[in-house]
Amino acid sequence: MAFLIGKTKEGKDWTPTFVETIDIEKCIGCGRCYKSCARKVLAPEDFEDEETESLRMIMTLSNGGNCIGCAGCGVACPKKCFSFKPMEI
Numbered sequence: 001m002a003f004l005i006g007k008t009k010e011g012k013d014w015t016p017t018f019v020e021t022i023d024i025e026k027c028i029g030c031g032r033c034y035k036s037c038a039r040k041v042l043a044p045e046d047f048e049d050e051e052t053e054s055l056r057m058i059m060t061l062s063n064g065g066n067c068i069g070c071a072g073c074g075v076a077c078p079k080k081c082f083s084f085k086p087m088e089i
């Protein structure tokens, strides 16, 4: 199995890992991931929690195709909501 490989500025290989999912059960809507993404991939959204019957904010993948696989959002997230995957080619 082969994955998409990128290059660093020094010309070294690196494997981008693209956002697969955001776990909305764990998300606290803090917005840290949103601020960390330079590609406008993420968007906050209201979510009606049926269990607690309350409205809360969650983060969604609104423009997933624009992700460059830097994983910065995952580093910023205090709740480890993100899962990532390299791209098979």
Ligand code: SF4
Pocket: 017, 018, 019, 036, 037, 038, 039, 040, 041, 042, 066, 067, 068, 069, 070, 071, 072, 073, 074
């Ligand atoms: S991996 Fe990078 S580009 Fe993709 S959503 Fe996260 S911060 Fe944005």
Ligand code: SF4
Pocket: 022, 026, 027, 028, 029, 030, 031, 032, 033, 034, 058, 059, 076, 077, 078, 079, 080, 081, 082
């Ligand atoms: S950083 Fe994590 S907890 Fe905060 S909004 Fe983003 S996904 Fe949710």
